[in-house]
Amino acid sequence: MIENLSLWAEQIIVAVIIATIIEMILPNGNNKKYIKAVIGVYVLFTIISPIFR
């Protein structure tokens, strides 16, 4: 149980780091806010992924 939990936390951490990096290298364009929304959904799904398993 603890292994699964720490795996889950690891996935969240990786997701947040990826989101931060994408946000950093994103060009200042028109689509920026949409991409941010998509990143937010990605992090959200990583957080609630144990429910779907």
Next chain:
Amino acid sequence: MFGSILIIIVIHSIFKAISDGLENKSISQITYYVQYILIVTLIMSNFADIIALAKTTIQNLVGFSYSLLPILLTLMMTTGNIVSAGAVQPIILFLITFIGNIITGLLLPLILIGTALSIISKVSDKVQIDKLSKYFKSSVVWILGVCLTIFVGVLSLEGTLTSSVDGVTAKTAKAAVSNFIPVVGKILGDAVDTVIGCSNILKNAVGIVGVIVVIGICVLPIIKLTILTATYYIAGALCQPIADDKIVSLLSGMGDTFKVLLAMLISVSVMLVIGITLVVKISNSGLMYR
């Protein structure tokens, strides 16, 4: 260590003022990341030591109670509290093992996960997951409270139920010795009383020594953790005028983590102290029936 964190924060605030003048946002962001990585490295180097310290202290406390409680319960039997000792021993040993395992196996990893999440959530402005780490920390506190309540509740309930039975048993033993042994029965009856009283004194002494040893095991880690908690909060308070909000909340989040660890250590030691004194108290109240 806190001096170096403060120096990093001051340097970063100077850099930030310069790079804001350059009108290039990404440079100030990169300086923020560098500062963040440096501070987190400093914090982590001592956090690992503290986690190991808390774990070994809790294991020492549980191990000590393994060696103390059988002695205490044997002395309890010699004072005539056979029913209490028989009823309390399995329950108290089971509960202490259970709670020790829960703390080292479940609560410490939960604290680690919560700390990792709270550190990672301060990296970026947009993606914030602090509430998740707060959830982990508060669930740790809740589980701890429930464990402690169960321990104290079960122990005091068992004690009050069985000690009156034991009081009657001790009285019967004395009456049997003085009535059924001819001639010297009366003297022997008093001797039984003396033996019970003496082993009671012995048991109280062992109980007191146990309490002192429990306090001796946990006092240094508790002082250390208290100082660390206070210094993290003070560092957060000192940095607030010059640093980012995120750094301040990182420092106070680490303070929260140490506070939860402190609560864990204190509750284990209080649990053991209460357990030992209750065991002593139960058999004393059994003696009052004589």
